[in-house]
Amino acid sequence: MALLPKQIPLKATRIDSSILPENFSIPYRLYVQKQSKEIENIADVTQAIAGDYVSKRETSLQSLSSPIDIKTAFSIDGTKVIGPRVTGWIAGSGPQLTGEFNASQTYAAGAAYSQAEINAIITGLVQARQRVMALEAAMRSHGLIN
Template structure:
């Protein structure tokens, strides 16, 4: 029996040594795993910070997009749009490909005198006899003055709109 007990003790010692090796391997793996987890925890925290920063940027962008949606001029919108500020156009304004306003025409000298913006009869005819009289000439002169005043009013409007200088 003493031999059996000695053998069992020896077998138990070998088993303990094998288990010590396994435990050492486990401890080493657990230590490495804990180090990896700590590193991953730092990376997760960094990612969470990045995500929080991106959320703030998205909120800022969302606010800006909302502002744009409320106050923008669309190239494809069909209904009437409004522009509150001035618009600087390099060449011309066109409607359906047809130029309606282009560069300012220069070289005009401003007319002087009175402008006529009130109504007048563009179809008015004048009767003139074979022998001109002062009254007929005066009527023609007054019509000519009214026409020139209307031309000046149109010129003033073109100048005010910036179409001529």
């Protein structure tokens, strides 16, 4: 975990009109009381996020104790790597090919196709479809598509 910056204790103190000087006008008294409430809110938020500090300068592995909520996109060095979920996908079905896959596989075909040549092409097509299914399942499990 990253080294936390120097901790500054922040303690909110309740301020009410009875402790303010009598020469304060009513609008100024209300203003001071409102500022007191704002300081209290800041103190509460500061205490809540103290455990989730991550340094932008620290290069070692860091972790957060709460989830990250990114509104539009996750970028690394200015390059978008994950954006909003793409919706409208209907889940595929069938087996997934996640093992070895030769993307450069070639298939021989003569002038008069033999049954063996057709079967080899069909097998390659099934493997490609199973690989697409595996990629879809991976994207779905990571929340990139629905």
